[in-house]
Structure formats: C-alpha cells, structure tokens
Amino acid sequence: MNPHPAEKTPFRGKTYSLCLDEQNSARYYELIRELTDKFLTRCPDEKKLLAHVRNASAQKSFIRKLSGRVADKELVSFIRQSLRESLSEYTSGVGQHLKSLPLSQRFDPVLKTKEEQYHLYMIEIELVNRIYKEAFRKSSYKFALIAHCLRDFRPECKAYSGDYETVCRGCTKDCLVHLGGTLLKKYDIHPYISITMDFEKLFKKIKADHKSVGALGIGCVPELVMGMRLCIEMDIPPVGIPLDANRCARWMKEAHETSFNMEELEKLM
Numbered sequence: 001m002n003p004h005p006a007e008k009t010p011f012r013g014k015t016y017s018l019c020l021d022e023q024n025s026a027r028y029y030e031l032i033r034e035l036t037d038k039f040l041t042r043c044p045d046e047k048k049l050l051a052h053v054r055n056a057s058a059q060k061s062f063i064r065k066l067s068g069r070v071a072d073k074e075l076v077s078f079i080r081q082s083l084r085e086s087l088s089e090y091t092s093g094v095g096q097h098l099k100s101l102p103l104s105q106r107f108d109p110v111l112k113t114k115e116e117q118y119h120l121y122m123i124e125i126e127l128v129n130r131i132y133k134e135a136f137r138k139s140s141y142k143f144a145l146i147a148h149c150l151r152d153f154r155p156e157c158k159a160y161s162g163d164y165e166t167v168c169r170g171c172t173k174d175c176l177v178h179l180g181g182t183l184l185k186k187y188d189i190h191p192y193i194s195i196t197m198d199f200e201k202l203f204k205k206i207k208a209d210h211k212s213v214g215a216l217g218i219g220c221v222p223e224l225v226m227g228m229r230l231c232i233e234m235d236i237p238p239v240g241i242p243l244d245a246n247r248c249a250r251w252m253k254e255a256h257e258t259s260f261n262m263e264e265l266e267k268l269m
C-alpha cells in the first residue's frame with residue numbers, strides 16, 4: 001500500500017510549493033505573518049492595505065486605473081520588492097508553467113496567474129483572514145469548502161451528495177478531507193468537498209437558508225483568492241488556508257495528492 005499523503009510531504013506543486021524541503025509549511029506561514037506585519041507598519045489600516053494589495057495584483061491596467069484612487073506607488077513598490085525577495089523560492093514553477101501553457105488555456109484567469117500575483121495573493125489571504133476572522137466566527141452558520149484533491153487517492157471515495165455540496169463519508173481515517181472535516185465539525189463548521197464551479201449560485205442558496213453565513217476555503221492560492229473575493233462581494237465573511245502545493249488535474253495532467261497545514265487551520269478557528 002502507498003504511504004499516506006501526509007507521510008510523503010514535502011509535495012512539489014506545478015507552480016508553487018509552500019513546504020520547500022521541509023516537512024510542513026510552518027516557515028512559510030511565519031514569513032507571511034512577518035511580511036504582513038512589516039507592510040502594516042507602513043499602512044496600519046488593514047482594509048486599506050488590502051485594497052493596495054488587490055489593486056497591485058489586478059492583471060488589467062484599466063482595472064488598476066479604475067481603482068487608482070487608493071494607489072500609493074511608493075508603498076506598492078516596497079511591497080512588490082519585499083515579496084519578490086522573500087517569496088520567489090515558493091513560486092519557482094510559475095515561469096516554466098506559463099511558458100508551456102497552451103494557447104487554449106492562456107485566458108484562464110487561474111492558470112495564467114503570474115509569479116508576482118501569487119506573492120500578492122499570499123498576502124491577500126493573510127489580510128482577509130485577519131480582517132474577517134471575528135465576523136466568520138460569529139456567523140450563525142459556518143461552512144467549509146475543502147478542495148477535492150485533498151482526499152486519499154488509495155480507496156474509492158465514498159463521498160455523497162449533501163444538502164449544499166458533496167459530503168465526506170469518512171471511509172478512511174487517513175484521508176485529509178476526513179481529518180480536516182473532523183476538526184472543522186469540532187468548531188461547528190459544516191465541511192463540504194468542493195466540486196461545484198458555480199460558487200455564486202451555491203453561496204446564494206446557503207445565504208437564503210441562514211441568518212448569517214461565514215465561509216472557510218481550503219484551495220490552491222489563486223482559487224482561494226477568487227473565492228474569498230466573491231464571498232466579500234456577497235457579504236459573507238471568508239477565511240481560508242491555501243493548499244501546500246497545486247497538484248490537481250487542472251494544473252498537472254492528472255490528479256496528484258496534496259496537503260494543507262492543519263495547525264494553521266485550527267488557529268483560524
């Protein structure tokens with residue numbers, strides 16, 4: 001029998017890898033917190049800093065111009081340089097991935113993410129967690145969407161269709177979806193396996209059924225950022241944990257196991 005994913009870390013992702021050569025991503029999280037604290041000394045308002053970071057990562061110049069009211073060129077240039085110096089080792093696969101991206105996939109906003117955007121997204125996730133953590137905790141209904149690629153690939157998955165999304169049946173105790181879900185349930189968070197592509201429809205349905213809703217995402221860096229932004233637009237406080245490496249079939253031609261940092265997940269709750 002193959003070893004369980006958690007015993008085979010560190011995983012290498014197609015574009016990014018948060019564990020590098022270590023057994024877990026603890027050093028990455030420490031670095032992200034340090035960088036965010038450093039940027040907050042220059043811009044102490046977390047929401048303003050988030051606006052700068054989001055503005056800087058906008059791919060299209062007209063989007064940057066539209067939100068140019070919040071631009072602080074000196075701060076943004078400081079952030080960009082600091083991130084390049086500190087985070088490039090985590091995103092060493094981006095250049096090669098972009099070079100080999102077929103024409104048919106060059107318009108996919110997730111697959112075409114540039115290296116600098118990854119760095120800015122990493123800070124965006126940290127800031128969103130800091131800003132929305134309390135509101136998430138206070139929500140009357142909290143749900144989590146867990147990336148399907150975290151499941152144990154050895155048995156046949158026995159997950160079933162639940163009220164909102166796919167639900168893990170807990171068929172194997174080593175599966176990271178099951179382990180994450182068990183932890184989430186302890187904190188009254190309803191875990192689902194993320195399969196749907198239509199998040200807006202899903203979020204509307206959940207919101208219609210509950211007084212206040214909070215969302216927790218576990219997904220690859222660009223997908224997590226897109227999900228968090230949609231939540232904020234829909235007035236749902238989001239928090240999230242990035243996968244340690246992006247290895248699903250969308251990135252690599254076939255699905256490979258990946259992992260996430262369970263200690264960081266517990267810190268959010």
Ligand code: SF4
Nearest residue numbers: 157158159168171175
């Ligand atoms: S534990 Fe859950 S997610 Fe993992 S393989 Fe079984 S049913 Fe699927």
